[in-house]
Amino acid sequence: xxxxxxxxxxxxxxxxxxxxxxxxxxxxxxxxxxxxxxxxxxxxxxxxxxxxxxxxxxxxxxxxxxxxxxxxxxxxxxxxxxxxxxxxxxxxxxxxxxxxxxxxxxxxxxxxxxxxxxxxxxxxxxxxxxxxxxxxxxxxxxxxxxxxxxxxxxxxxxxxxxxxxxxxxxxxxxxxxxxxxxxxxxxxxxxxxxxxxxxxxxxxxxxxxxxxxxxxxxxxxxxxxxxxxxxxxxxxxxxxxxxxxxxxxxxxxxxxxxxxxxxxxxxxxxxxxxxxxxxxxxxxxxxxxxxxxxxxxxxxxxxxxxxxxxxxxxxxxxxxxxxxxxxxxxxxxxxxxxxx
Numbered sequence: 001x002x003x004x005x006x007x008x009x010x011x012x013x014x015x016x017x018x019x020x021x022x023x024x025x026x027x028x029x030x031x032x033x034x035x036x037x038x039x040x041x042x043x044x045x046x047x048x049x050x051x052x053x054x055x056x057x058x059x060x061x062x063x064x065x066x067x068x069x070x071x072x073x074x075x076x077x078x079x080x081x082x083x084x085x086x087x088x089x090x091x092x093x094x095x096x097x098x099x100x101x102x103x104x105x106x107x108x109x110x111x112x113x114x115x116x117x118x119x120x121x122x123x124x125x126x127x128x129x130x131x132x133x134x135x136x137x138x139x140x141x142x143x144x145x146x147x148x149x150x151x152x153x154x155x156x157x158x159x160x161x162x163x164x165x166x167x168x169x170x171x172x173x174x175x176x177x178x179x180x181x182x183x184x185x186x187x188x189x190x191x192x193x194x195x196x197x198x199x200x201x202x203x204x205x206x207x208x209x210x211x212x213x214x215x216x217x218x219x220x221x222x223x224x225x226x227x228x229x230x231x232x233x234x235x236x237x238x239x240x241x242x243x244x245x246x247x248x249x250x251x252x253x254x255x256x257x258x259x260x261x262x263x264x265x266x267x268x269x270x271x272x273x274x275x276x277x278x279x280x281x282x283x284x285x286x287x288x289x290x291x292x293x294x295x296x297x298x299x300x301x302x303x304x305x306x307x308x309x310x311x312x313x314x315x316x317x318x319x320x321x322x323x324x325x326x327x328x329x330x331x332x333x334x335x336x337x338x339x340x
Contacts, residue, residue: 002033004074004081004105006092008228010052011042015204015231016173019258020087022153022235030335035081039066039089058226071096078103083338088111090123097126097152108337110148112137114254117160129337133256133325134276146337151330152261154322156235158243158268166303167308168199169268171237171243172251174213175206179250179273184220185292195300197225202240204231229330241266245310246302249273250289261325264317270311271298279318282313298312 005024012021019043027034028047041054053073055066074096083106093109100107109127111120116138124130129146130139139145168187172178181199187199205213218226232240237259241247243292247263248329253275260277265272270281287298305313 001031001083001335001339002081003027003031003035003083003085005034005036005085005087006070006079007038007087008037008087009040009042010038010044010046010054010090011037011040012045012235013043013233014040015233016167018234019151021046022156022327023330026153026331027334030331035073035077037070037092038145048321052062066184067095068230071099073100074099082107084126085334088112090120093123093126094119106338108334111139112255114138114252116299122190131334131337134254136273136275137252138254146333148333149325149327150256150258150261150329151331152258152265152321153327154265154318157241157262157265159237159265162269163243163245164198165245165307166197167244168197168246168248168299168303169202169263170199170248171232171240171263172249172257173206173231174201174203174216176210176212177251178203179252179289182215182250182292182295184216184223184226184287185246186295187223187226188220189292189296190300191223194312195303197299197303199226200229200240201226201234202229225304237262238266241268244268246271246299248295248299250287250295252289257284261321265321267314267318269302269305269313270282270317271295271302280317284330 009017012018024046028050034050036052039055040057041052055069055074068256084100086109107127108129110131112132114132124139124142130142132140133148170183174180175190241263245267249257249260250270250273251257252273256276260270271285273287284301285298288294
């Protein structure tokens with residue numbers, strides 16, 4: 001099976017999308033040849049059967065040129081791919097479905113956002129299959145929807161047993177949707193209670209939202225046990241996970257943030273606001289992302305665990321990721337979709 005993939009970026013230095021580089025390395029083991037059309041191309045080192053074609057965002061091309069190159073690529077390679085995988089961007093389906101249907105190319109759309117629109121409905125209808133990882137994703141109830149693993153490379157993301165149990169990690173975009181301000185408010189509560197901890201806030205804002213991040217840093221940079229650090233690329237995030245005892249993720253339910261699975265695989269005790277983890281994490285570690293008091297209670301519970309309880313939870317969480325959400329399982333299930 002030969003595959004065409006349409007995605008946002010192929011760049012292992014991208015702190016938000018660098019994980020897709022690992023996905024492509026694994027996909028290459030399951031498909032004969034892969035052509036990747038991406039909006040932006042950066043640094044990559046991919047197997048010989050993966051070919052990357054950029055629409056030119058890194059060169060400053062216009063929207064008109066993006067569209068021209070997109071149609072040029074999908075037409076030029078039409079005899080060199082059998083099916084299509086559209087990752088996250090429904091626009092690719094809306095632009096190309098007529099050609100792909102005429103050419104009898106099976107379309108699989110990956111979309112995992114909580115919110116959607118009429119265009120999402122149309123793109124999902126025009127796709128043979130639409131994939132999601134969260135049971136409350138916008139597309140989860142569609143007739144052609146399939147729930148998939150989140151795709152964690154457990155050979156890369158694994159513990160080393162040297163984490164500081166009093167250390168806390170936040171790793172992600174410094175955007176309102178990630179609720180870093182609620183975490184910082186919770187840390188203020190814990191500090192006033194005399195709870196001993198250190199916290200690293202790792203990440204940068206999405207372009208255009210710098211003011212939000214700047215206000216956070218101005219307000220909380222005086223906290224002596226809290227450090228703000230710049231975003232890191234995905235394949236280096238493992239160093240951050242394995243050096244921290246607790247990982248906090250306050251993204252509300254609706255999508256399944258990959259960093260949660262990465263942290264679990266690396267042995268962190270996870271405090272999260274995502275209902276998809278109910279039954280996976282202890283109830284006391286599932287918090288309300290709208291309540292600093294709730295977040296503080298969850299973090300205090302994690303910090304207060306004895307070593308035996310902590311080790312039991314770590315082992316159970318990693319086993320869950322290996323069983324349900326590994327990258328190898330994701331690649332196998334994706335390949336199976338095209339054979340069904």
